[in-house]
Amino acid sequence: MTTLDDSEHIELVFDKDGVRLTVEDAVATVTLTNPAKRNAQSPALWRALTEAGRSLPGSVRIVVLRGEGKSFSAGLDRQAFTPEGFDGEPSFLDLARGSDEDLDAVIAEYQEAFIWWRRSDIVSIAAVQGHAIGAGFQLALACDLRVVADDVQFAMRETSLGLVPDLTGTHPLVSLVGYARALEICATGRFVHAEEAERTGLANIAVPAAELDGAVRDLSAALLAAPRSAVIETKALLQAASGRTYEDQRTAERAAQARRLRDLAGLGD
Numbered sequence: 723m724t725t726l727d728d729s730e731h732i733e734l735v736f737d738k739d740g741v742r743l744t745v746e747d748a749v750a751t752v753t754l755t756n757p758a759k760r761n762a763q764s765p766a767l768w769r770a771l772t773e774a775g776r777s778l779p780g781s782v783r784i785v786v787l788r789g790e791g792k793s794f795s796a797g798l799d800r801q802a803f804t805p806e807g808f809d810g811e812p813s814f815l816d817l818a819r820g821s822d823e824d825l826d827a828v829i830a831e832y833q834e835a836f837i838w839w840r841r842s843d844i845v846s847i848a849a850v851q852g853h854a855i856g857a858g859f860q861l862a863l864a865c866d867l868r869v870v871a872d873d874v875q876f877a878m879r880e881t882s883l884g885l886v887p888d889l890t891g892t893h894p895l896v897s898l899v900g901y902a903r904a905l906e907i908c909a910t911g912r913f914v915h916a917e918e919a920e921r922t923g924l925a926n927i928a929v930p931a932a933e934l935d936g937a938v939r940d941l942s943a944a945l946l947a948a949p950r951s952a953v954i955e956t957k958a959l960l961q962a963a964s965g966r967t968y969e970d971q972r973t974a975e976r977a978a979q980a981r982r983l984r985d986l987a988g989l990g991d
Contacts, residue, residue, distance in 0.1 A: 735777050741770035748783040749942055757791025762799035763857045765811050768835035771861075775838030783950055784942045785839065787865055788849040795858030797879065829888055836864040836890040842958045845945050849938045850874050851931055860891030863898075866957075868924065869938050871931035872916045876924065882911035897964065898923045955982060 735743040740756040752774050754761035778785065789795050799808075807813025817828055839846040848862040851871035856879045862868055878895070880887045887895075887908060896904045899922045907914060919925035929937045945953065955978045963971050 736770075736773070739766040739770040740764070741767060741774060743774045743777060745779055745782060748781055748946055749786065750778055750782045750784070751786045751788065754787075754789040754795055757789070757793070759799065760791065760793040760796035760853060761789040761858070762796050763861075764799045764802065764808055765832065766808065768832050771835035772838070775835075775841075778844070783844060783953075784945055785844050785846045785865075786849055786938055786942065787839070787846060787861070788938075789851070789858075791852075793852035793858075794848070794850045794854040794874075795861060796853045797856030797858045833888075833890055836860060839864040840866060840961065842954050842961070845953065845957065847938055847941060849934055850876075850925075851934055853877075855879055856887075857889055860887055860889040863891045863894040864889075867926045867941070868919075869927045869929070869934065869941060870916050870919055870925040871934045872928060873931050874916045874919060874925070874928070876907075876914040876919060877911055878908045879911045881908050951985060952982060 732744050732746045735745060735750075737743075737755070740754060740761070742751075742753045742755050744751050744753070752771070754767070756762065801808060802814045805813060805815060807816065817825055820828075845867065846865040848865040848868045850862050850868055852873055853875050854862050855875070855877045859876050859878050862876070878887055878891070886892075892904070892908075895907070899907070903922065906912075914922075914924060916925065916928040920928040927937055927941065959971075959974060959978055962974065966974065
């Protein structure tokens with residue numbers, strides 16, 4: 723992946739709390755920047771990810787999510803479960819003692835870091851190498867597409883720890899691999915490697931680790947080749963398809979195509 727040192731055309735939007743956002747033309751890159759801790763996640767990191775989504779320039783069409791170092795993200799920083807927690811943050815143990823309403827609100831705030839990746843006006847790509855465990859797995863699942871290195875190790879370890887996946891990962895996981903396999907992956911906490919990830923639909927592309935950045939660049943270029951408005955309409959159609967009947971989807975297709983034809987004919991609003 724291009725770095726700040728590689729191109730004078732890259733704009734640094736912000737760099738804080740383990741998250742860096744850069745923009746180069748129509749492509750934004752969100753990088754997890756704490757390789758010493760295998761990009762372990764914390765509430766501060768989640769807030770920074772939420773801010774990254776809110777800070778995207780309107781010109782951005784593709785958002786690439788990547789992690790520095792050997793691992794994409796090894797999941798939640800275990801410091802969250804210690805009595806002291808993180809500096810300036812309530813520990814998870816303290817949160818557990820609060821009301822149901824307060825705990826629900828806190829988790830909903832954390833989830834904000836994971837929901838913007840599927841906005842209709844962008845296509846998000848997770849470039850995943852090494853460990854993507856728990857919250858790391860869910861962050862990769864939050865994206866529209868996943869390109870993985872051959873050393874990838876996905877695992878949903880929450881259930882093994884007496885918890886449940888709560889960072890929006892269950893819906894995309896079931897959508898991608900089906901209920902039975904999703905249950906087995908979550909309940910056992912086992913690793914899913916590159917070959918299985920590609921075969922089952924968790925990964926769009928699996929490549930040797932040295933080719934990961936090039937594969938992401940090629941995919942980004944292919945996505946940018948289509949008109950933005952057509953991609954937005956197509957993404958919206960596909961996102962809603964599973965919740966519609968066949969007839970309702972046919973109706974939605976006709977309405978979307980009518981908008982596209984009017985736009986191409988210069989008759990749009």
